[in-house]
Amino acid sequence: MLFHTWTFFCFFAVALIGLLLLRKTPFWVHWILGSSYFFYGWWNYYYLALIIYSTGLDFFTVRQMERPGARKKLWLWISILNNLSLLGFFKYADFFISNINDLTGLNISPASEIMPFGLEYLLPVGISFYTFQSMSYTIDYYRGKIKRETSFIRFAAFVSFFPQLVAGPIERAKSLLPQFQKFPKIKRHDIAAGASLFIVGLFKKLALANYAALYVDRIYEDPASANGASLALATFAFAWQIYFDFSAYTDMARGTARIMGFKLSLNFKNPYTSSSLSEFWSRWHISLSTWFRDYVYFPLGGNKKGTKRTYINLLSVFIISGLWHGAAWTFLAWGLLHGAGLTAEKALSNVKFTKVSLPRWVKIGVTFLLVCAGWIFFRAGSIDEALLIYRKIFSLEWNDPQFPLFLLLMIGSVWTYQLLFETKLKKVLTENWIRVPVLLGMIIYLFFCSSEGDQFIYFQF
Amino acid sequence: MRMKNNKGANSNALFLRPKEWMVILILLTLTFIGLPIISKKSKQSNDSNYRIPYQLSNDYWSYTKLTSQLSEKEIPIIGDSVIWGEYVDKNSSLSYFLSDLSGHKFTNAGMNGLYPLALEGLIKNHAKPIKKRKVLLHLNLLWMSSPERDLSTTKEQTFNHPQLIPQIVRKVPSYHASTEKRLSRFATNNVPFLSFVKHIKENHFSQRSPAEWTCLQSDVNPEHFPNTYLNPLNQLFSKAPIPIDEQLNLSINDTERGVNSPRHKPWSGAPRTLDWISMDDSLQWNAFKKLCTELLSRKNNLFVLIGPLNNHMFNEMTTSKANLLTDEAGEWLKSIQIDHWSPQPLPSDHYADASHPLTHGYEMLAKELLKNKSFTDWVQPR
Numbered sequence: 001m002l003f004h005t006w007t008f009f010c011f012f013a014v015a016l017i018g019l020l021l022l023r024k025t026p027f028w029v030h031w032i033l034g035s036s037y038f039f040y041g042w043w044n045y046y047y048l049a050l051i052i053y054s055t056g057l058d059f060f061t062v063r064q065m066e067r068p069g070a071r072k073k074l075w076l077w078i079s080i081l082n083n084l085s086l087l088g089f090f091k092y093a094d095f096f097i098s099n100i101n102d103l104t105g106l107n108i109s110p111a112s113e114i115m116p117f118g119l120e121y122l123l124p125v126g127i128s129f130y131t132f133q134s135m136s137y138t139i140d141y142y143r144g145k146i147k148r149e150t151s152f153i154r155f156a157a158f159v160s161f162f163p164q165l166v167a168g169p170i171e172r173a174k175s176l177l178p179q180f181q182k183f184p185k186i187k188r189h190d191i192a193a194g195a196s197l198f199i200v201g202l203f204k205k206l207a208l209a210n211y212a213a214l215y216v217d218r219i220y221e222d223p224a225s226a227n228g229a230s231l232a233l234a235t236f237a238f239a240w241q242i243y244f245d246f247s248a249y250t251d252m253a254r255g256t257a258r259i260m261g262f263k264l265s266l267n268f269k270n271p272y273t274s275s276s277l278s279e280f281w282s283r284w285h286i287s288l289s290t291w292f293r294d295y296v297y298f299p300l301g302g303n304k305k306g307t308k309r310t311y312i313n314l315l316s317v318f319i320i321s322g323l324w325h326g327a328a329w330t331f332l333a334w335g336l337l338h339g340a341g342l343t344a345e346k347a348l349s350n351v352k353f354t355k356v357s358l359p360r361w362v363k364i365g366v367t368f369l370l371v372c373a374g375w376i377f378f379r380a381g382s383i384d385e386a387l388l389i390y391r392k393i394f395s396l397e398w399n400d401p402q403f404p405l406f407l408l409l410m411i412g413s414v415w416t417y418q419l420l421f422e423t424k425l426k427k428v429l430t431e432n433w434i435r436v437p438v439l440l441g442m443i444i445y446l447f448f449c450s451s452e453g454d455q456f457i458y459f460q461f
Numbered sequence: 462m463r464m465k466n467n468k469g470a471n472s473n474a475l476f477l478r479p480k481e482w483m484v485i486l487i488l489l490t491l492t493f494i495g496l497p498i499i500s501k502k503s504k505q506s507n508d509s510n511y512r513i514p515y516q517l518s519n520d521y522w523s524y525t526k527l528t529s530q531l532s533e534k535e536i537p538i539i540g541d542s543v544i545w546g547e548y549v550d551k552n553s554s555l556s557y558f559l560s561d562l563s564g565h566k567f568t569n570a571g572m573n574g575l576y577p578l579a580l581e582g583l584i585k586n587h588a589k590p591i592k593k594r595k596v597l598l599h600l601n602l603l604w605m606s607s608p609e610r611d612l613s614t615t616k617e618q619t620f621n622h623p624q625l626i627p628q629i630v631r632k633v634p635s636y637h638a639s640t641e642k643r644l645s646r647f648a649t650n651n652v653p654f655l656s657f658v659k660h661i662k663e664n665h666f667s668q669r670s671p672a673e674w675t676c677l678q679s680d681v682n683p684e685h686f687p688n689t690y691l692n693p694l695n696q697l698f699s700k701a702p703i704p705i706d707e708q709l710n711l712s713i714n715d716t717e718r719g720v721n722s723p724r725h726k727p728w729s730g731a732p733r734t735l736d737w738i739s740m741d742d743s744l745q746w747n748a749f750k751k752l753c754t755e756l757l758s759r760k761n762n763l764f765v766l767i768g769p770l771n772n773h774m775f776n777e778m779t780t781s782k783a784n785l786l787t788d789e790a791g792e793w794l795k796s797i798q799i800d801h802w803s804p805q806p807l808p809s810d811h812y813a814d815a816s817h818p819l820t821h822g823y824e825m826l827a828k829e830l831l832k833n834k835s836f837t838d839w840v841q842p843r
Contacts, residue, residue: 199475
């Protein structure tokens with residue numbers, strides 16, 4: 001069930017009305033859980049078994065940890081290994097099997113052939129998100145940062161909370177679980193803010209991301225026959241497409257949750273206004289970046305174990321992050337490129353030459369270009385294809401790219417808005433006379449957008 | 462440009478307060494109500510023989526507009542492409558000849574591919590302005606000539622006008638659309654603004670969204686995208702697609718319709734057998750009955766034209782079954798006091814296929830209809 005569908009609007013109306021009707025009973029959490037499972041089962045109800053299993057096991061392991069004399073570390077590892085095994089099987093099994101087969105000449109059967117009961121081998125939607133969310137609960141409990149949740153229903157509602165279930169933000173137990181303790185106060189201001197977020201997200205998805213996709217798909221479908229200018233502009237458009245697409249989901253998730261009285265964390269903070277890669281990662285998919293920082297980078301030693309180790313840690317985190325996005329060499333290369341970029345940025349930060357004060361807009365431009373260079377790996381079908389795209393772009397044999405001017409205008413407007421938003425002009429941009437007509441225009445334009453069958457990019461991760 | 466790293470910055474900051482939402486809701490309501498009203502009032506065509514252009518066959522807003530602009534004495538003829546005139550130009554359709562021969566004004570309110578189930582949806586949702594009028598309604602029995610055409614088989618089929626058929630309450634076995642499609646079509650049928658938006662897309666953006674329109678590819682080789690550098694907003698002020706008939710007047714060669722078209726020729730081939738289904742089991746017939754009831758409840762004064770079918774094309778068994786169905790339909794109409802007439806088959810060379818007459822066929826049909834006393838009585842103002 002996608003946010004930008006009539007099906008979701010009907011579902012949400014029922015979910016919200018039910019929630020409000022049950023507000024004075026203890027069953028409102030049950031209702032949220034039921035709604036969330038219905039939402040998830042809409043894709044494929046077999047997947048429900050996985051989320052229930054993952055939730056149940058993490059709830060159980062933490063309960064075991066709490067027992068006097070419990071071997072906490074053992075239970076922690078059981079939880080981690082269980083979640084990683086689920087991810088490993090459903091997300092990476094075929095990737096590893098095909099690579100082992102290629103390397104060794106063996107003929108190991110693909111994972112799809114060992115599925116029981118004739119079930120299809122499919123990547124369960126959102127598995128990367130909810131396993132990480134559930135895992136953070138066990139790790140945080142182990143670290144003594146949170147108390148054990150005594151109600152399974154509340155914990156299950158936290159893991160499967162439908163607004164953010166399939167594409168985040170990846171919430172921490174510390175911030176979201178307490179919100180399930182008592183019925184949230186839904187104020188008029190929350191509804192207004194939630195609706196604003198939802199409309200902005202809807203616009204990003206239907207008017208911008210889907211529009212950019214029309215050009216990107218056309219060019220990336222057959223890079224061999226595209227010219228350098230088309231590929232460069234398609235990469236530029238993809239950078240915005242993926243931002244619009246993913247941040248749209250987050251906006252709509254946050255908006256939906258907010259209307260229900262829940263607050264989800266900010267996941268994107270105008271990332272293409274970043275003046276360095278490290279700033280970019282503090283603004284892009286924040287909930288995942290901080291997850292990797294807290295649960296991978298810091299445990300590896302972070303920057304506390306010397307320069308060399310810091311670089312290795314950075315590279316490791318970004319390689320894992322790349323693989324988190326998908327089981328393909330292109331994602332690994334994307335992660336590696338960002339890891340290397342950040343390592344270089346860190347290494348150069350102490351070199352005098354780089355301390356020359358460049359105007360911020362130059363730094364923003366350079367950072368954007370670096371990020372775009374990474375997106376080529378992210379979007380290309382294979383490493384060879386990505387290298388071909390680089391070659392073609394740098395060959396400078398550029399012809400008319402036939403890039404829609406209206407799309408350029410729309411992206412340009414958003415970028416300008418975001419850049420200005422980071423200046424003193426923010427005050428002007430948040431004036432009533434700007435916000436009201438802009439949102440009105442966006443709503444009217446939305447009716448003219450087409451929405452048939454558009455999945456979100458991050459659903460595949 | 463001097464910037465500061467604004468850590469508290471939001472991803473959009475387009476938050477509205479409750480009061481501002483109220484303003485937006487008021488403005489949206491005005492837009493939702495106002496734009497369709499303005500559009501409905503603008504003159505659709507000065508042409509007295511206007512029919513909805515073929516390429517706008519899915520633009521139901523145009524249909525609403527057509528029916529809302531009927532003058533007091535105009536009589537709309539409602540039906541499928543037999544009424545619209547699949548093989549003829551607009552000056553050779555049934556409405557043209559009836560107007561010409563009777564002195565009364567008949568309007569071509571036919572639409573291509575409009576089977577009874579879709580017709581019911583069209584009239585119910587998009588032709589409200591015709592209430593309390595005289596309506597000449599056409600029943601084409603060919604839609605009951607096989608379970609597939611009747612849409613009563615469970616095998617999924619692709620067919621015209623899926624938006625017009627029942628989406629939620631009634632089940633159409635051949636229609637397997639997803640819940641999302643059904644809800645979307647239901648909304649478009651029931652919210653006039655959505656129908657108006659579809660009309661804009663159909664008329665000004667080649668049936669696409671403005672974004673898709675800028676990415677349209679032309680048929681020429683090497684690949685070319687003619688709208689790439691155009692501003693889609695300008696399209697809103699462009700004229701709607703020129704009807705093919707008008708193109709003909711402009712001497713643009715049309716190969717589709719009219720006496721000069723190669724398609725405009727008598728049918729040929731061996732007699733066929735049709736797998737007629739019984740009236741009781743027919744979805745289409747039941748929809749037609751519901752349509753009649755709906756129109757009667759709107760105080761419409763109905764006259765139903767059944768056929769004509771090209772019996773020359775059918776074998777004996779098929780013809781006799783068709784006659785039985787015609788009689789059965791006639792009896793039901795009589796039972797609810799709706800006047801009707803089923804003509805004798807036209808001469809064989811007056812048909813282009815199983816049900817569509819050619820130019821002379823329409824002329825003859827109009828003449829025959831005007832000889833029918835119940836019809837002429839019905840036409841006379843009371």
